[in-house]
Amino acid sequence: MYRHEKTFYNKTGIFLRVKANDPDLKKKVSEANAYKVNYVGMEFSLDGFAVEADGDLASAVKQIRSISKLPLIIIGTDPVVLEAALSTITDEQTLIYAADASNSEALAGIAKKYKASLVCKAETLEALADLTQKLQAVGVDDLVLDLGGKNMAEWLTLATQTRRLAIKNNYRPLGFPTIFFAGQVGPxxxxxxxxxxxSKYTGFLVLDTFAPEMIYALLVLRENIYTDPQKPIQVQPGIYEINSPKPESPVLITTNFSITYFSxxxxVESSGLPAWLVVTDAEGMSVLTAWAAGKFDAERIAKAIKGFDVANKVSRKRIVLPGHVAVLSGELEEELSGWEIRVGPREAVDLPAFMKQALN
Incomplete structure (x- = not known):
């Protein structure tokens, strides 16, 4: 599969592992549940919690449910403990971790009773395939695979093998999502x-550490992998107010490519300087790309200025073009009679200095 031709679907779910006997359980869950971050107009957050049964699992699940409605993975080996926890959340689908050769029959019965998904694990891929077939034979079809692996290279090899067997060879016993515990080798x-x-096929990723800087990077990585490569992330064309602009504030022009817009x-926002920002419809392309493709020209800019009724919002008709398309200034003067056309800097980082020195 070529990244520039195809789109990946079914994003990796990112879960935070907590422990049932942790005295700070509620605090940790509350902090993680409240975590939200904005990236080029999209809001990211964690996808759920994985709670480990090293204490009263049922009580821990109740505590988590009093704070968060995010999906749960319950981790344990004792069928009685797992069932007690599941009985507190009968109206939702939970993922049970994990069935192996020793407890698969008991956990299969619990998974069927509570309509839960079930993680399978085994020492080898052959044994894992046998286990999934055994579970399917008793009516448990919603399965997830724990591939094991002692290190990153071994796990990658196993993940690649199962993916190729499932897709290329149509080997259905290994054609299930996988789960991976990233904290297995320490923080x-x-x-x-x-x-x-x-990057390599995991369906459920379980983290041990709640570090916003790490989680943000992982969420952005996931979004970049699962974004349609032929459809850039866009913002809505329109006129945006930055720092409560006044009628005499300058009008800045850019395209609706999200990274360009947010840059x-x-x-401008961090500088504290007021401005009107007109975002033109360039089909999600950056300034230079859109200009080269004929999607960002004087006619389109003038159409945006008129369509968004910018003239009635300002007392001083002054437009700042991106420096990369300075060539458009003459054409834009013809399209927008009565407007002063200024050429700004090439890079967004230079805008505050330009606005202070050249626009006052």
């Missing part, structure tokens, strides 16, 4: 392991 390598897991908007 110092957790981000590296997690990044590889997202410009963030630089």
């Amino acid at each position: 110092e390598k957790e981000a590296v392991y997690a990044a590889q897991a997202i 410009v908007a963030n630089e």
Whole structure:
């Protein structure tokens, strides 16, 4: 599969592992549940929690449910403990971790009773395939695979093998999502392991560490992998107010490519300088790309200025073009009679200095 031709679907779910006997369980869950971050107009957050049964699992599940409605993975080996926890959340689908050769029959019965999904694990891929077939034979079809692996290279080999067997050879016993625990080698390598897991087929990623800086990077990585490569991330064309602009504030022009928009908007906003930002419809392309493709020209800019009724919002008709398309200034003067056309800097980072020195 070529990244520039195809789109990946079914994003990796990112879960945070907590422990049932943790005295700070509620605090940790509350902090993680509240975590939200904005990236080029999209809001990211964690996808759920994985709670480990090293204490009263049922009580821990109730505590989590009093704070968060995010999906749960319950981790344990005792069927009685797992069933007690599941009985507190009968109206939702939960993922049980994990069935092996020793407990598969008991956990299969619980999974069927509570309509839960079930993780399978075994020492080898052959044994894992036998286990999934055994579980399917008793009516448990919603399965997830724990491939094991002692290190990153071994896990990657197993992940690649199962994916190829399932897709290329149509080997259905291994054609299920996988789960990976990124903290298995300690916090110092957790981000590296997690990044590889997202990049290489993991369906469920479980983190041990709630570090906003790490989670943000992983969420952005996931979004970049699962974004349609032929459809850039866009913002809505329109006129945006930055720092409460006044009628005499300048009008800045850019395209609706999200990274371009947020680069410009963030630089101006952080400077504290007021401005009107007109975002033209360039089909999600950056300034130079759109100009080269004929999607960002004087006619389109003039159409946006008129369509968004900018003239009635300002007292001083002054437009700042991106420096990369200075060539459009003459044509734009013809399209917008009575407007002063200024050529701004090439890079967004230079906008605040330009606005202070050239527009006052």
